[in-house]
Amino acid sequence: MSSDLHTGFNEREYPHINRGLDGIVAFSTTKSFIDGKVGDLIYSGYHIDTLAEHATFEEVCFLLWNDRLPNTEELENLKQKLISQRQLPEAVLSYITTTSKDAEPMAVLRTAVSMLADSDATFGKYDESLFMDQAIAITAQIPTIIASYDRARKGKEIVAPLKEGSTAFNFLYMLNGEKPGKQAEKTMDLCLILHAEHGMNASTFTARTITATMADMYSAVTGAIGALKGPLHGGANTAVMNSLLELSKQGEDADAVAFTKKKLDNKEKIMGFGHRVYKVFDPRGFHLQKMAKALSEETGHEKLYRWSMDMLNTMKSEKDIDPNVDFFSATVYYSIGIQPDLFTCIFTMSRISGWTGHIMEQAANNRLIRPRALYVGEKNLDWVPVEKR
Ligand code: CMC
Secondary structure (H helix, E strand, C coil): CCCCCCCCCCCCCCCCCCHHHCCCCCCCCCCEEEECCCCEEEECCEEHHHHHHHCCHHHHHHHHHHCCCCCHHHHHHHHHHHHHCCCCCHHHHHHHHHCCCCCCHHHHHHHHHHHHHHHCCCCCCCCHHHHHHHHHHHHHHHHHHHHHHHHHHCCCCCCCCCCCCCHHHHHHHHHHCCCCCHHHHHHHHHHHHHCCCCCCCHHHHHHHHHHHCCCCHHHHHHHHHHHHCCCCCCCHHHHHHHHHHHHHCCCCCCCHHHHHHHHHHCCCCCCCECCCCCCCCCHHHHHHHHHHHHHHHHCCCHHHHHHHHHHHHHHHHHHCCCECHHHHHHHHHHHCCCCHHHHHHHHHHHHHHHHHHHHHHHHHCCCCCCCCCCCCCCCCCCCCCHHHC
């Protein structure tokens, strides 16, 4: 067994295979740092706890796109640009209102983001000097796509975006048709901050891989949305909620401990637990847990928090596995009235900032991403004519 990191593997010898690219360092980045042993997360120099306490989502976008915090004028400028780009092109609105009402919101979001390229004056072509404006436009339009589709599928009138207010405020307004209170805006803003960036996760890796071929930013973001959709990645928050809703069918006294143990006995994964990098409690989870407790009590969903804690304790004692970011975010979103199948869309609305930061970083120092695979099939088979197979 041998492999050579510098020249690639020898085709005739058996190389070491890192399944799932576990532990492979493929890039250097200034976007985020994760210490999975102690549970630390830093975005471009700032600890997640510091950002959770002080920042707004718009400041985090600027940080991830420029590797520094904005001054007052720069922040105002970015906010105004985001506000001015919130409207959707007619073709995208028409798609949203005519597509199936039973479609998965993440599938609609993926298609709509791809369509945005056609309405971009540059047709979304690959040009580094356009990337910042494209990042701002996509970040501004994703919340409008999500809210518009949710209303369209429910037969409600689409609410046009506001010409003022934060991303969080405007999103809740477009979704519910009424302006949110301070607390709801703050909760949504904090969720956006906590999900914005997270190293070389599957969707970010996808975005960088597509960018490395010199395909455009819309293609990279569309691919990233496809990767985020899966239940092992961003789709886990919806899956967590489905587990909690399954439990609620058993009534107020549902036994979350027995539910969890039964799934483990059946060798099923418990959604919202485990992580490739964190081997301790996910630092974003602390903030979400605090919010989940307070919001579930305020909104009469205490049982969701109680069951979540029973699941958490069972996973700790049975498997020594901690919850990840998706676990408590499910209760938070549900408590503020968001439908479970929109949870991953909200993750997208936030992670677009990290993806586009990585896309710009990849383009600035590009090399095609092209790993190898070990061929384990047969060789030198004799050709058999089709009628004899
Ligand atoms: N439930 C039960 N067992 C688990 C779980 C889980 N959620 N996660 C890991 N394990 C076990 C796994 O069965 C394996 O056990 P064994 O060694 O006995 O076979 C061991 O822990 C190692 O797991 P793994 O699947 O090799 O770990 P991985 O790094 O390949 O996968 C993961 C990481 C996140 C895909 C996995 O933990 C998982 O499927 N979790 C559930 C889905 C989920 O919550 N995903 C969200 C991920 S974090 C946020 C995000 O990306 O959106």
